[in-house]
Amino acid sequence: MKFNALLxxxxxxxxxxxxxxxxxxxxxxxxxxxxQLDRVEPGSVLVEDxxxxxxxxxxxxxxxxxxxxxDGKGYYLLPGLIDSHVHLHAxxxxxxxxxxxxxxxxxxxxxxxxxxxxxxxxxxxxxxxxADMQVIARFRAAPLHPDLVHCGQPLPLANGYxxxxxxxxxxxxxxxxxxxxxxxxxAVPPGYRPEQHTPAAGVARAKADGGVCVKTHFExxxxxERNLPVWTPALFAEVRAxxxxxxxxxxxHANSFEGQRFAxxxxxxxxxxxxxxWGGLNGHAExxxxxxxxxxxxxxxxTGYQPTMRVLAGLNAYFxxxxxxxxxxxxVVPKALADWFGTPGGQWFGEELAEGHSHAEMLQSSEAxxxxxxxxxxYLAARNANILFGTDTPSSPTYGNLPxxxxxxxxxxxxxxxxxxxxxxxxxxIDNARAFGILEQVGTIEAGKRANxxxxxxxxxxxxxxxxxxxxxxxxxxxxxxxxxxxGAR
Numbered sequence: 097m098k099f100n101a102l103l104x105x106x107x108x109x110x111x112x113x114x115x116x117x118x119x120x121x122x123x124x125x126x127x128x129x130x131x132q133l134d135r136v137e138p139g140s141v142l143v144e145d146x147x148x149x150x151x152x153x154x155x156x157x158x159x160x161x162x163x164x165x166x167d168g169k170g171y172y173l174l175p176g177l178i179d180s181h182v183h184l185h186a187x188x189x190x191x192x193x194x195x196x197x198x199x200x201x202x203x204x205x206x207x208x209x210x211x212x213x214x215x216x217x218x219x220x221x222x223x224x225x226x227a228d229m230q231v232i233a234r235f236r237a238a239p240l241h242p243d244l245v246h247c248g249q250p251l252p253l254a255n256g257y258x259x260x261x262x263x264x265x266x267x268x269x270x271x272x273x274x275x276x277x278x279x280x281x282x283a284v285p286p287g288y289r290p291e292q293h294t295p296a297a298g299v300a301r302a303k304a305d306g307g308v309c310v311k312t313h314f315e316x317x318x319x320x321e322r323n324l325p326v327w328t329p330a331l332f333a334e335v336r337a338x339x340x341x342x343x344x345x346x347x348x349h350a351n352s353f354e355g356q357r358f359a360x361x362x363x364x365x366x367x368x369x370x371x372x373x374w375g376g377l378n379g380h381a382e383x384x385x386x387x388x389x390x391x392x393x394x395x396x397x398x399t400g401y402q403p404t405m406r407v408l409a410g411l412n413a414y415f416x417x418x419x420x421x422x423x424x425x426x427x428v429v430p431k432a433l434a435d436w437f438g439t440p441g442g443q444w445f446g447e448e449l450a451e452g453h454s455h456a457e458m459l460q461s462s463e464a465x466x467x468x469x470x471x472x473x474x475y476l477a478a479r480n481a482n483i484l485f486g487t488d489t490p491s492s493p494t495y496g497n498l499p500x501x502x503x504x505x506x507x508x509x510x511x512x513x514x515x516x517x518x519x520x521x522x523x524x525x526i527d528n529a530r531a532f533g534i535l536e537q538v539g540t541i542e543a544g545k546r547a548n549x550x551x552x553x554x555x556x557x558x559x560x561x562x563x564x565x566x567x568x569x570x571x572x573x574x575x576x577x578x579x580x581x582x583x584g585a586r
Contacts, residue, residue, distance in 0.1 A: 119144040120575065121159040122549075125168025127151070128556060129175060129541035130526040133518055136557065141173060143547040146573035150543055171567065172555050174521070175541050176219025176242075176548030178528040179503050181368060181402050181486025184209065184235055184244075185227040188429075189437055189445065189495030204430040206234065208583050209499055210241035212428035215581040216500035217563055218242055219548035219571050220538050222486070222528075224311045224347055224368060225250040227270070240576060243546065245534060247347060248302030249273035250311040251335065254293065255282045256325045257315035257349075273298050275335075280325045295334035299342055308533050309345035310335065311368070314355035326355075332362045339365075345400075345532055351407075353377065357390050359399075366400035366484065366531055371472045372408060372465040383471050391472065395481045400531040402486035403473045405509035406502050408466050413496025414446025415455035424501040424564075427582045437495045445493045474514030483515065484531055485524035507560040517557050547573040 123140040140157040142150040159165055187195045187202050195202040213221055223246040226232060235244055252259045252274050259271040268274065268285050275298050276282075276290035284290070302310050312335060317324040327335075339346040348364040350356045352373035359367055377384045383391075394401060413419040426434050436442045450458050476483060487506045490497035507520050515523075529539025538546050549570040554562035566578045579585060 119149070119160060119163035120166060120570075120573075121163040122166045122168050122173060122551070123157065123159065125171050125173045125551070126555070127153065127174075127541060128172050128521070130522045131540045131542070133521075133557070136555075141541060141549070143549070143570060143573050146547055148541060148543050148545050148547050148549075151541055168551060170553075172552045172562075173541065174550050174552070174556060175525050175539055175545075176550055176569065176571070177217045177503070177524045177563075178220040178222070178485065178532075178538065179213065179218045179487050179489065179524070180222040180366075180484055180528045180532060181224055181404060182213075182221045182489045182499070183225060183227075183491075184221075184223050185231045186490050186493070188490040188497050188499075189433075189442055189493060191444070191493055194441065194444075198436070201430070201433045201436055205433055207238075208428070208430055210235060210238040211581040212499040212501070212583070213242050213503075214240065214500070214569060214571065214576070215427055215566075215578060216424075216504045217550045217566050217569065218500060218503055219550075219569065220245070220529075220534070222246065222309070222532055224309070224486075226305065226307075229305060240571060240574070240581075242571070243538065243548065245308045245532060246306065247309040247311045247344075248305035248307030250313070251275050251295070251298040251302070252313055253277055253280070253325045253327065254284060257313050257317055257321070260317065260321045260324055273301050275331070277325065277328065277331055279328060279331070282325065295331060296338040299335060299338035299344065303342045303344060307344060309347050309366075310339045310342075311347050311349065312364070313349040314358050315349060315351075316354075327358070327362075329358075329362055332358075336363050343533070353387060353390070356394075360390065360393055360397065364399070366402065367394070368402050368404070368486070369407065369488070370401070370403035370405060370469045372469040374468055378464070378468070383475055387472070388475065391475050391481075392479075395476065395479045398482045400482050400484045400527075401476060402484050402488075403469065403510060403513070404486055404488040404491065404506075405466075405469060405473070405513070406497055406506045407488050407491040408462055408469065409505070409509060410491060410494045410496030410502065411449060412459055412462055413494060414443065414449060415458045419496060422501070424504065425498060426584075428498050428500045430583050442495070445495075470513040473510065477510075477513070477515040477519060480519075482527060482531070483510075483519065483523045484528050485510075485520065486528075504560075504563055507563065511560055517560050517562075520560055521556050 120143040127139040139153040220243040254274045259267040276293040347366040348359040349368045351369035487502045489502045526539040529535040554565040556562045
């Protein structure tokens, strides 16, 4: 009865318009805020004008006159989660051509996208590589959406990763913020002026777009695109200097031992992937000494580290029939799109990955890189490294990286690799907020911050499964019942 009564009260509040100035007093609730995990205790929170107006720890707090009371006895209140590695422009499971051909499916996905992140508690997302500023504008224009910060357009080297995977005729238009390296001359289209594509110019453009961070890549390529140009220390130093001058976080895509060593030695702030490629050390069953030494430096330097374990695990969705049967799939994508995933057209990427190999062979081939990644994450977790929560949603055209659900599954991989639930909570809240310069606004339950809050029936410090027990959310002070966020909900 208590649960039903609470839901009824929350439903009534969820209908309050976003602009309403009504104060809400959430009381008798267990406060779980990452800056005070040594004080998980009952308390009360006052939400007013979209922000946390006051936090009272312990019993006896008085509800301000005129506030609406929400009794959270038996529930847990924590700050909204942050996914610091998303890509909002892509439709998981679809190629660019398919997204154009299946326009209604793609549009329905885009309309549901903000609500899907919220469904699993992500009230802030960071788009690390903006492909189209109109996508950012549409996301922010949605009636209900997570807070969004971004890195602006990424800074790939001219004809380097990832622009090299597009046809030569269109890649410079798709990546207008490329950086030209005079030490590595390459073909450029007519009208391309190298002097306008310096590191400083690229960082300035990202800043002008509203970026809080800068995205670079150290990737020599794979598949049909190999031996790609990569950053030199001298050129990367120019990016580092420009990002520092602009007050922006420097993020580097690197999933190899070579790439992460380069990024750390050249002072990147955040590594945007875990290390699953060990190069010539891949055959080692245990962490080699050279890799341990690099990981020790990552710990000492407090370099932000995004494991993004779902990059690999998400590819396996095509070879594990249980994935599409996960109940979360149809909570985060419209039914028509979920049905399409099971059609021959929806299976195209799995067939491209398999190249004629069986599903069992494909699952077996992923075991070694996943094992290497788990070893890296476990080593860092044991030393309390600055692990940041990011999912790379979607990392490729796979339906194994669905918004919101991908984060919930990522948390389970992180715990399996050796992180504690408390470490996961910190990574997805306060540590992410600090790394991307938004800690004054979000990441903890403290007075003055955005009222991005989650009310749950289970403790996130006992199990990450608790994140599927969200009852309601506050997003900038606006309250919404979780069930109303699911795809198809009315």
